[in-house]
Amino acid sequence: MLMGMIAWSARAQFLEITPLPEAEWSEPGSVSYLQNEKAKSHYAAGDYAQAKAIWENLAVHGNLEALNNLGVYYREGKAVPADYTKAVSYWEKAASANFTPSLMNLAWLYTDGEIGFPKDLSKAFGYYVLAGRAGDENGAFTAANMAFNGEGVVANFSDGHRLLKLAADLGNPAAFMMMGKYDELGLNP
Incomplete structure (x- = not known):
């Protein structure tokens, strides 16, 4: 798991600082980009259930921004009680793709x-x-x-x-x- 990736010795971390491949964001204008923007608008307007539904659909298809936003959704606990375990689960999935x-x-x-x-x-x-x-x-x-x-x-x-x-x-x-x-x-x- 991701925690295993960071459980290295402090000195070994710096023997080489090589860039990791940057995760891909949704391309502006793409359907997933537009859906993420729509979900963010719903979230900002207080329509948390609609935002969550859009992000869950995108997350099923591996959309990293949606996974991250679901983590924020569960951390903030605006529509549901805050659940850090769920938040971390979503963040770790997206983090594993850098x-x-x-x-x-x-x-x-x-x-x-x-x-x-x-x-x-x-x-x-x-x-x-x-x-x-x-x-x-x-x-x-x-x-x-x-x-x-x-x-x-x-x-x-x-x-x-x-x-x-x-x-x-x-x-x-x-x-x-x-x-x-x-x-x-x-x-x-």
Whole structure:
């Protein structure tokens, strides 16, 4: 399962920061894209049952955005009691295809902790790394800061720097600034 993918040793995670293939979003104008947009409109208008029905239909066909949105639906608990177990189940399905919103939702869940899912910075760190490798600049930047500060992983400047470079390469402005500061201080390898 996905948790097995992130249960590696802290050092082995950084021997190579290779990009993961980014999950495909629904193509704008496609039927699945339009259906997702329709479901989001229903959800925003408070018609949760209709939104859920559309997302469930899309999820059956493997639509990653629908899987992620069903996770949010169960996390928020607006039409049903919040159910983090169901939310995580949907997010893990989408995350297994490197869908960055789901990877980030799992990272946030373990950063803060929720009912049935206690705070676990090691798991959060792993999901942030995966999100960064799949193309999420904020995931890479958060993982870099966690590596620098020893949150969820043993503090390691070299590993943090690799993640920071990844975040900068992905376009994170704060990562660019930090890289510039490290250059100024002579700390970049």
